Amino acid sequence: MSIVLPIAAYRRGACPSLDAPMQTGDGLLSRLRIAGGRMSPAQLSAIAALAAEHGNGLVEITARGNLQVRGLTPASAAPFARAVEALIAIERGLVVETPPLAGDDPTEIADPRPLAASIRAASVLLAARLGPKVTVVVDGNGRLNRSQLKADIRLTAIGSDQWACAVGTRSDVILRNEALMVTLRALREIADIGLGARATDLPGRAVLPRRTKNISPIGAFALRRGNAIGIALPFGSSDQATLAALADVAMSHGITEFRLAPHHALLAIGAPADFASDAAALGFITDAADPRCRISACIGNQGCASGYIPARIIAARLAPVLPPGQTLHVSGCAKGCAHPRRANVTLVGQVDGYGLVIDGLAGDTPQALLGADQLEAALTAPLG
Numbered sequence: 001m002s003i004v005l006p007i008a009a010y011r012r013g014a015c016p017s018l019d020a021p022m023q024t025g026d027g028l029l030s031r032l033r034i035a036g037g038r039m040s041p042a043q044l045s046a047i048a049a050l051a052a053e054h055g056n057g058l059v060e061i062t063a064r065g066n067l068q069v070r071g072l073t074p075a076s077a078a079p080f081a082r083a084v085e086a087l088i089a090i091e092r093g094l095v096v097e098t099p100p101l102a103g104d105d106p107t108e109i110a111d112p113r114p115l116a117a118s119i120r121a122a123s124v125l126l127a128a129r130l131g132p133k134v135t136v137v138v139d140g141n142g143r144l145n146r147s148q149l150k151a152d153i154r155l156t157a158i159g160s161d162q163w164a165c166a167v168g169t170r171s172d173v174i175l176r177n178e179a180l181m182v183t184l185r186a187l188r189e190i191a192d193i194g195l196g197a198r199a200t201d202l203p204g205r206a207v208l209p210r211r212t213k214n215i216s217p218i219g220a221f222a223l224r225r226g227n228a229i230g231i232a233l234p235f236g237s238s239d240q241a242t243l244a245a246l247a248d249v250a251m252s253h254g255i256t257e258f259r260l261a262p263h264h265a266l267l268a269i270g271a272p273a274d275f276a277s278d279a280a281a282l283g284f285i286t287d288a289a290d291p292r293c294r295i296s297a298c299i300g301n302q303g304c305a306s307g308y309i310p311a312r313i314i315a316a317r318l319a320p321v322l323p324p325g326q327t328l329h330v331s332g333c334a335k336g337c338a339h340p341r342r343a344n345v346t347l348v349g350q351v352d353g354y355g356l357v358i359d360g361l362a363g364d365t366p367q368a369l370l371g372a373d374q375l376e377a378a379l380t381a382p383l384g
C-alpha cells in the first residue's frame with residue numbers, strides 16, 4: 001500500500017483518508033472508513049493505541065460516523081496505515097452508507113444492505129471518475145435513519161417494494177428492482193460533469209426531497225435480536241486511555257461489537273443496561289439531553305499549533321450553563337474545523353481573547369471580544 005502525502009486542507013473535493021491524510025493545523029488527519037462501521041472492543045482499543053503511537057493519541061468519531069485520527073506526521077502516517085490495515089478491514093471506492101443498525105432494526109421498512117452492496121460492487125470502475133465526497137445513502141427508514149445527513153443520491157425505503165430516490169434536490173418513487181440502474185445512471189451523469197462534481201451540479205433538479213426526522217443514536221435500542229446501547233464521545237473525541245477503558249468495560253459485559261454511528265456515537269451491540277452507567281463514569285455521553293450534544297469544540301491549543309484557547313476545556317466548563325435548545329461552537333481559531341456551520345453562539349480563540357459570534361461561523365467577524373471570565377455571562381445573556 002502506498003501513501004499519498006499529504007493532501008492540502010480545504011481543497012475543493014478533498015477528503016482525508018487512510019491512503020491520503022490531510023494536512024491540518026494539528027498535523028496530518030486520517031479518516032478511517034471501517035468496513036460496515038463495525039469493530040470489536042479489542043479493535044477499538046488497538047486503533048486508539050495506534051493513534052497514541054503514531055498520532056496525538058486522540059480518536060474522533062465524526063458527525064457522519066467515521067473514525068478519525070489526528071496528529072500524524074509524514075513519517076508516521078505510512079506505518080499507521082499499515083498497522084490499521086493489518087487490524088481491520090477498510091473500505092475504499094464510492095462511499096455508500098447505510099444506517100448503523102441496518103438489518104437489525106425492527107422498525108426499518110427494508111434491509112438496505114443488499115442494495116448497498118450491489119451499488120458498491122457495480123460502481124467499482126465508475127468510482128475513479130467521481131470525487132471522493134460523492135456519497136450514496138441507502139436507508140431502510142428505521143429508527144436510526146440517515147435522513148439528516150447530506151447525500152448526492154439517497155435511496156429510502158418507503159414501502160414493501162418502493163423506494164424514494166433523491167438525486168441532488170429531486171426525488172422520485174422507484175421500484176426496488178430499478179434502484180441499482182437509476183443509481184448508476186445518476187452516478188454516470190455526475191462523473192460526466194467531471195471530478196469534483198456533485199449531484200447538485202446536475203441540471204433540471206428542482207424538487208426538494210422531504211426529509212424525515214431521525215433520532216439521536218444515544219440511548220437504548222431494541223434490535224430484532226437483543227438490544228444496543230448508544231453512547232457518544234464528548235465533543236466527538238476521546239483519548240487512548242479512555243477508549244481502552246471503555247473497551248475493557250465492554251468486554252467485561254460480554255460485548256463483542258461496536259458500531260460507528262452519526263453524531264459522534266458508538267453503538268454497543270448486545271449491551272446490558274448497566275453498560276451505560278459504566279460508560280458515563282468514564283465521561284462518555286449516555287443521555288441524548290446532555291448539553292454536550294449541542295456543543296462542538298476542536299482540540300484548540302492543547303494539540304493544534306493554530307489554536308489560541310483550550311477549546312474543549314472551555315466547552316466542558318460552559319456545558320452546564322448552555323441554555324436549552326441553543327448550540328455552541330468553541331473554536332481554537334477562526335478556521336472552525338470542528339463545526340464548519342453556523343451555531344447560535346461561536347466563541348473563537350484569538351491572540352487577545354475570545355471572539356463572540358452570534359448565529360454565524362467561526363470565520364465571521366466577531367461582534368465582541370471577551371475575556372475568559374465573561375464567557376458564562378455571554379452564553380446566558382439573551383441572544384440576538
Ligand code: SF4
Pocket residue numbers: 024025026298299300301304305306307308331332333334335336337338
Ligand atoms: S479550528 Fe481548532 S483544530 Fe482547526 S486549525 Fe484552528 S485551532 Fe486547529
